[in-house]
Amino acid sequence: MTTESGWSGVTMAALAERVGVSRQTVYNELGSKEGLAEAVILRELARFLSVVEAAFDAHPDVLVDAIRAATYGVLELAQDNKLLHAVVSATHGADTELLPLLTTHSQSLLEVAKAVVTERVTPYDLGLPTDRLEVAIDVVVRVVLSHVMQPSGPPAETADGIAWLAGLALRGA
Incomplete structure (x- = not known):
């Protein structure tokens, strides 16, 4: 609905009608439009994190390759994500309501992403103290999210650069 008519065009009543439930059911499930926004963002995050998990599964022995x-x-995935493009490109009025969930108020998004990456990185024997590993994961997650929001080059080139930088940090341990 957001990609069709913008976030301002999404109402709890319209959502209820679209999915075939009562408006009260939508409110009971999500609480508010802000709750809906967070649910939408977390659902999209889950799609992105499934890609991360698949990459780590495909590269169980070399962390830099997994990164x-x-x-x-x-x-x-971000390059072709219509919802992400609708949120990021919204520049006026109520259509900017979702953007803070991806940027300035993105704490839960960051926490979930870092938890998944931490879980996937832990099996690699890095010899890093926990506090340093947490810093490295935080930096990598934030840099990747930054490129999701505002790409600076083709995905392959950016991925190579981030992996190179992560490899330097890991060798510096």
Whole structure:
């Protein structure tokens, strides 16, 4: 609905009608339009994180290769994601309501993403103290999200650069 008519065109009543339930059911499930926004963002995040998990599964022995594949997959998915483009390109009025959930108020998004990446990185024997590993994961997740929001080059090139940088940090351990 957001890609069709913008976030301002999405109402709880219209959503209820679209999915065939009562408006009260939607409110009971989501609480408010802000709750709906968070649910939409977290659903999209789950799609992106499934790409991350698949990349780590495909590269169980070389962390830098897993980082490269995960970054590439995320950036490829972002490139063609109509909802993400609708949110990022909204520049006026109520259509900017979703943008803070991806940027300035993105704490839950960051926490979920970092938790998944931490879980996937932990099996690699890095010899890094926990506090340093947390810093490295935080930086990589934030850089990837930054490129999702505002790409600066083709996904493959960006993924190579992020993997190179991660490899330097990991070798510096």
